[in-house]
Amino acid sequence: MSKLNIEKNIHPKKLALQFEKNKNNDKALFLEKINNIQLVTMYKFLDDDDKVLLYEKLQNKRQKEFLDLISIDDLKDLIDLQKDEKLRNKIIANLKRQRRNEIIKRSSFNYDTVSSIMSPHYKVINVGDNVKDATKYVITTSSDHDHLDLIYVVDDHFKYIGTIPLTKLISSRPTDELIDLVDESTPSIDNNTSPEKAAQMIMSYDLPTLPVTNMRHEIVGIFTYDDAFEILQEDYEKTYQKLASIGDFDTDQSPIKRTKDRIIWLLLSVVLNILIAMFLFRYEETLQTFVILVFFQPLILGMAGNIGTQSLGSTILKLNKRDNTLKQHIFKEVLITIINSIIMAILASLMVYIFMISISSPESHFMISLVIGISVLTGLIISSLFGLFLPIVLNKFGFDERAASGPLLTTINDLTAIGAYLLCATLLLM
Amino acid sequence: MMLKDLVHIRDEKLTIETLSNMHAKDIADQIKDFNKEEIDYLTQLLEYDKQIEVFSYLPLEEAANYLLTESLEEQVSVINSLEPDDARDVLLAINPEERKEIFDSLDKNSKVLELLNYDEDDAGSYMTNLFIKVNISDSIKQATKKVIQQASEVNNFSIIYVVNDQLEYMGQLTLIDLIKAKPENKLQEFIKIEETFLDTDDIYELAEHIKYYQLKEVPIKNENNNLIGIVTFDDILDLLEDDFQDDFEAMMALPEQDPDDSVIKSSLNRIPWLSVLLLMAIPLAYLTSFFEATIAGAVILAMFQPLILDAGGNVATQTLAVSLITIDDKENTFIKNGIKEITSGIITSLLMSVFAFLMTYVVAYVLKSNQGFLTAIIVSVSLFISVIAGSVLGFIVPLFLNKFKIDPVVASGPLITTLIDIISLLVYFGLATILLGGQL
Numbered sequence: 001m002s003k004l005n006i007e008k009n010i011h012p013k014k015l016a017l018q019f020e021k022n023k024n025n026d027k028a029l030f031l032e033k034i035n036n037i038q039l040v041t042m043y044k045f046l047d048d049d050d051k052v053l054l055y056e057k058l059q060n061k062r063q064k065e066f067l068d069l070i071s072i073d074d075l076k077d078l079i080d081l082q083k084d085e086k087l088r089n090k091i092i093a094n095l096k097r098q099r100r101n102e103i104i105k106r107s108s109f110n111y112d113t114v115s116s117i118m119s120p121h122y123k124v125i126n127v128g129d130n131v132k133d134a135t136k137y138v139i140t141t142s143s144d145h146d147h148l149d150l151i152y153v154v155d156d157h158f159k160y161i162g163t164i165p166l167t168k169l170i171s172s173r174p175t176d177e178l179i180d181l182v183d184e185s186t187p188s189i190d191n192n193t194s195p196e197k198a199a200q201m202i203m204s205y206d207l208p209t210l211p212v213t214n215m216r217h218e219i220v221g222i223f224t225y226d227d228a229f230e231i232l233q234e235d236y237e238k239t240y241q242k243l244a245s246i247g248d249f250d251t252d253q254s255p256i257k258r259t260k261d262r263i264i265w266l267l268l269s270v271v272l273n274i275l276i277a278m279f280l281f282r283y284e285e286t287l288q289t290f291v292i293l294v295f296f297q298p299l300i301l302g303m304a305g306n307i308g309t310q311s312l313g314s315t316i317l318k319l320n321k322r323d324n325t326l327k328q329h330i331f332k333e334v335l336i337t338i339i340n341s342i343i344m345a346i347l348a349s350l351m352v353y354i355f356m357i358s359i360s361s362p363e364s365h366f367m368i369s370l371v372i373g374i375s376v377l378t379g380l381i382i383s384s385l386f387g388l389f390l391p392i393v394l395n396k397f398g399f400d401e402r403a404a405s406g407p408l409l410t411t412i413n414d415l416t417a418i419g420a421y422l423l424c425a426t427l428l429l430m
Numbered sequence: 431m432m433l434k435d436l437v438h439i440r441d442e443k444l445t446i447e448t449l450s451n452m453h454a455k456d457i458a459d460q461i462k463d464f465n466k467e468e469i470d471y472l473t474q475l476l477e478y479d480k481q482i483e484v485f486s487y488l489p490l491e492e493a494a495n496y497l498l499t500e501s502l503e504e505q506v507s508v509i510n511s512l513e514p515d516d517a518r519d520v521l522l523a524i525n526p527e528e529r530k531e532i533f534d535s536l537d538k539n540s541k542v543l544e545l546l547n548y549d550e551d552d553a554g555s556y557m558t559n560l561f562i563k564v565n566i567s568d569s570i571k572q573a574t575k576k577v578i579q580q581a582s583e584v585n586n587f588s589i590i591y592v593v594n595d596q597l598e599y600m601g602q603l604t605l606i607d608l609i610k611a612k613p614e615n616k617l618q619e620f621i622k623i624e625e626t627f628l629d630t631d632d633i634y635e636l637a638e639h640i641k642y643y644q645l646k647e648v649p650i651k652n653e654n655n656n657l658i659g660i661v662t663f664d665d666i667l668d669l670l671e672d673d674f675q676d677d678f679e680a681m682m683a684l685p686e687q688d689p690d691d692s693v694i695k696s697s698l699n700r701i702p703w704l705s706v707l708l709l710m711a712i713p714l715a716y717l718t719s720f721f722e723a724t725i726a727g728a729v730i731l732a733m734f735q736p737l738i739l740d741a742g743g744n745v746a747t748q749t750l751a752v753s754l755i756t757i758d759d760k761e762n763t764f765i766k767n768g769i770k771e772i773t774s775g776i777i778t779s780l781l782m783s784v785f786a787f788l789m790t791y792v793v794a795y796v797l798k799s800n801q802g803f804l805t806a807i808i809v810s811v812s813l814f815i816s817v818i819a820g821s822v823l824g825f826i827v828p829l830f831l832n833k834f835k836i837d838p839v840v841a842s843g844p845l846i847t848t849l850i851d852i853i854s855l856l857v858y859f860g861l862a863t864i865l866l867g868g869q870l
Binding site: 011044045139142148149150166167168170171184185187199202203204208225226228229230232233236237239241245246251253254255256259262263265266267269270271273276277278281284287291292294295297298299303306309310312314316317325332336339340343344347348351352355359407410411414 | 453605664689726752771777
């Protein structure tokens, strides 16, 4: 049995590391050596597997104490981490009534709104209270989990009025009136707001917490800065996932599951590509006569893809900002598309011309350069407009604009670019 | 009512009332396009503190421009009233000559000047020196008194820092603990020691820490171990957001986006990337030229080339996305994840190539191509290899770039695309030359 010496004033993070390092068999013993406060404070520093283990290894009586002491957020987290439905229900059954109701209420909220992640750990005072009573109320009833930077002020109907920083409250004079201390400019968010929008608000107003209100403008919870960190990170990962069409990625996923999540779009792109092949077959004769056209297929395909990606990226960034200048953006992007397509078409035909002279001397190298120029121009304009409008249309109809990228768009771009190329070649060369 | 209307109506009472109910950030959002006269009218109706707060929410360029329209005396006063880290950012947005003029008028002990010494990526340049500190030897009563005295300067804090006589960090406690404490308690009983950072530490390291532990702020000390400031969550959120935008732009082959750039400038900014990608097409054309005879003998091959190039590229993009999500994880997690990706790539390539074989065979039959079976074999085998190459490269390339301290987000995309194109092309036409060679 390993020796378990635990320093008295050890930081919860170090404690969590020690717990993680212990062998599974020693974990129960380790937990017996620490008190409930240490247990609760170290919980949030553990990784997911160890969070579950910690709860499992506690004795029955202590499990109940633990469930009673951790914050609602951590509690919800612990329940969500249980893989087995039975275990989840067992934890819920172990809760005291008030906590159980809070958890049930939360799990019924829509996952796409702040309601599902808001915290109940905040303090509200009535604007009619006298300053001394209000201060005393906040101080005596607050718990360790509460976010106390801003105290929320409501009227008699529990409608949200504004905030008072705790510091202002405690340094106020007994003769002050609460109404004079309230900052009514602190914004609130509706409980149907998306978490991403709430995180944006936290960022733009530099606030540690934001009050969440219902349709009657009553406070129902707060959205906190730590959630903003999480949402930002998730949003970041979601962007990668959407751009590459990889579904809801998770490091624990097996290779089979990964394949299952992605294969549909890939196979669809195979189908589309083979349909393109059938279509290209109409130009067999052109290619037969000018095999050199095949040399530049990757160029035509690549250029269209790249410019499409640029306007797609710029449009997604624009839509993220949610300001009202979309029309200007469209106008500007269209102009950029025209300018850049012309420049790239000239560069591409020059380059192809030089290339052809340097490898051999086919008779129609001027005409082929011209074909390259015209088809690069049309291919670029079309795929750039796709990149511009596809996300806007998806967004308008309530879809995630980031889904506009991925295998399908690539294939559509290919079709237009190669189509323009071979059509143009047939018209000019044959 | 919009502020613009209020400025034109000139009803002072109504304007003052409206302004007092507006958050400084919302005022800043509305006035950033106003002319100087309009801004001056509004600011004279605001308390000085709120003026400063509004100023701090203005986009840096607007803030700098507006500041320059003021008298030097006023400029110095604004700089001194701003939080030092905000003041630093505004100063750096002003052109060097005028900046120097303000510098020379600032007090030599000004905190802003200290912050200007830091590098952009130093934790110190994100630091504010507005925080509440008490001495470890203070009694609860003394400490409370000190906190209330300092409270007017630092708004909205909930953490109190504890230092010794040498100003070294001894720990911290929450405001609420201090208030709840009884007079006979000692500060020591409530103190928690959190991890501190040096002012010269890398801000991204600090950002990871604050994000991982979801902290509200982190104490910063200098090389003499003195507590000199704190970095708060809001600066880190902004940093992460900017960083994310940079990564996203890099992924989408975009230059840094500035909505104020003219159309011509925005267009020209995008040309370098497009040209680099255009240049990469030349080696591909050159490689293809070796197979001219093969292609001439079986033009149908050209029809399926987009399929081969796309399939490898698509799978590489997917694995790359996974790699970029997990690149900051521990190395063995990253590698374990990569092995899963490659396994998945092998399964995917099997499925795709069987599927492509059948479809190509049918299509070639419909089109009455006389090399239908061989073409289907060539297409499906090349697809198989190119998809596997895609998943291997999507994992190896970022790992490799990261090892050499090159940003994998910026460089992976174009590098992988080019490699995939080269591999697919060689395999596809090479295989065709071998299999169809007899029929040429």
